[in-house]
Amino acid sequence: MNKDSSIKLLLSVFLLILHLTVSCEQRVAIPNIDVPVLESAYEKYKEKSVQARRFKNADVIHLVKDRKGDFEVLEIGKSVEGKSIYQMTMGNGPTKVMLWSQMHGNEATATMALFDLFNFLEGKDDGFDNLRNNLKEKLTLRFIPMLNPDGMDQWNRRNALNIDLNRDAAQLTSPEAVILKNARDSFSPHFGFNLHDQNIYYTAGENPTPAAISVLAPAYNYETEVNDIRKKAMQVIVGMNRVVQEVAPGHVGKYDDAFEPRAFGDNIQKWGTSTILIESGGYPNDPEKQYIRKLNFMIILHALQEIADQSYESYSLDDYYGIPDNSTRLMDVLLKNVSMNKGDLKYKVDLGIRQREVDAHDSYYVNGAIEDLGDLSIFYGFEELDATGMEIVEGKIYENEFEKLSDITPEKAFELLKEGFLAVKVKEASDWELYNLPILALQNSASIPFDIRMGGSTNFYLAEGGVLKYAIVNGYLIPLDAQPKNGYKQRVM
Structure with a gap:
């Protein structure tokens, strides 16, 4: 064997060892999912005063503005009809995460789950302290739990100007849209959770399984390209999907990622925040969406944990693309x-x-x-x-x-x-x-x-x-x- 052949052989062996090492590290890095912990946290901290998905702003606003302890609660503006809109902040970690819900007034499932999450974050001496403290130390969390209080009170998708807030990210006609835009710009979150409800007639693929949860890392351009910002959102979604597959196999669908230039999710992705859309759909014998509320709590808490630990980085985008597309069936x-x-x-x-x-x-x-x-x-x-x-x-x-x-x-x-x-x-x-x-x-x-x-x-x-x-x-x-x-x-x- 000549010298050049020896060098090539050694290089090949080195690359093979490197490949095997990286592959092994990636396999080891994939985090475990402790479903019993997520479920027990939900059962302990579920906000029992809210048992149905229809409620008015005045019925629940005390669950936001009267928070004590570690939450910093701030009024950040008013709706068309003059109702206060609040943001809540907790934690002092370097990674900033913003979650907003009820942009559409008649989409309240995730709002209920946020009430449960607030209770969890305020807890102590309950066996969850390591998880809770990890989130507070590594993340700064900001919530806008009820962005459209006027729509809430009318149980209407749109606001009091009859404008769909999720089609007002470009024009910013509505005061509520301006509030959300300013909140994002002033905070510059690394991750954003855009929380919605969808109709109950979606299936997770071309089969009879209802899409209890639908997800999307929205596109930031018409070409639906994937940059590092969008990639991170996709990876976080893979972890959330893993949770649902443990407890409700097959009940996750994925939205079409066609770019919508007026939508907040698409634009917030474009503005540099890794944005995750969660849509609460239907589940058998769950008309008030209380089981889907539980799924929301579990996947959001798990996602925050993986963001804090950066363990989402171990996920392959193939697993994101493998989530079946929504179909109205x-x-x-x-x-x-x-x-x-x-x-x-x-x-x-x-x-x-x-x-x-x-x-x-x-x-x-x-x-x-x-x-x-x-x-x-x-x-x-x-x-x-x-x-x-x-x-x-x-x-x-x-x-x-x-x-x-x-x-x-x-x-x-x-x-x-x-x-x-x-x-x-x-x-x-x-x-x-x-x-x-x-x-x-x-x-x-x-x-x-x-x-x-x-x-x-x-x-x-x-x-x-x-x-x-x-x-x-x-x-x-x-x-x-x-x-x-x-x-x-x-x-x-």
Whole structure:
């Protein structure tokens, strides 16, 4: 072997050893996830005064402005209608992290999780001190928990100017948008968490699994390039995804990263802050998003821990790109193979039903409607029924009028439903009165809406061989051979 060959061989061996060493270090550096610690922290510090996702600014503002101890609370401006907007700061570490929530007034899931996180950060002598002190020593945390208080009070996405704040990062028309821009510029955070809710009909990929959490490291240009700032956001997201996969496998989706020049997330990424979008979606049997609230708490706390320790740097971008893309594939109820007829023509269709929330009396009711019909084989339902062999039957109105809604017990309503009465008449019901019964309540001469078409009503029976099997009441699927569930959100028609 000549001298040149020996040198090449030695160089090859050196590079191989270096590669193996680096690979080994990377494998070792991937952090462990202590799910029991995250779960126990949530259970201990959950803010018990907030149990539902709809609340007004005045109901919860004390959880922000009246904080004691290590939090520095500062009013940083006022909304269009003059409500105070606060920021909260804790820690004195070199890495700065800013989290903001409820930019859209009707997106409150992450806000609830922040209340829980505030309680955790104020705790002591509870077994979590090492984690908590590590965050305070390595990070400076800044929170803007309720950016759009006017929208909160109207349970509205937009602010009091009817402007979508997340499309106001460039023009800065709204005072709330100016407040957020100034907060970012004055703090210059290394990391930012943009906290939102999405509709419940997203799936994590082309499958029936709801995207309980959706994530994105927003693009900072039309080319969707990845610089070091965006890369760090992607790596942090990989760690959050690992947490969810431990407790709710498959329930994470990823948003399309098309650049939106008006959006805050995209611009804050462009301005030099590694920005992580978290969207709270849907999860089975979680209408108030309390389980998704828990997921928010866990992934945010874990992300802060990995930012503090810089352990997120061990993650590969391949794992970010491997998170399945969001797809809108869910219905509240999916009825498959329903027998229909039009004249002499007999045919089968799938019916997809969605229930939209409608605000009323500081609460809401749902309005079920047929979202689509035909071949819905690419869709899935939170509830699904193969209705092969079943046909649609119109419901009847019970002939005896009730004086008031309180005269109807859930047991009586279900008994009538099983007998083929889809609705009752109520004499003293007020306009738009809300109630929780598995039957329609009508005023005066009102009739049962029955219209099987796109956008049509969802009030009918499914029968098999002349026997009623299921009632569909305002989009709720009710088996007639089992006790109905609670949680109906209806109004008098």
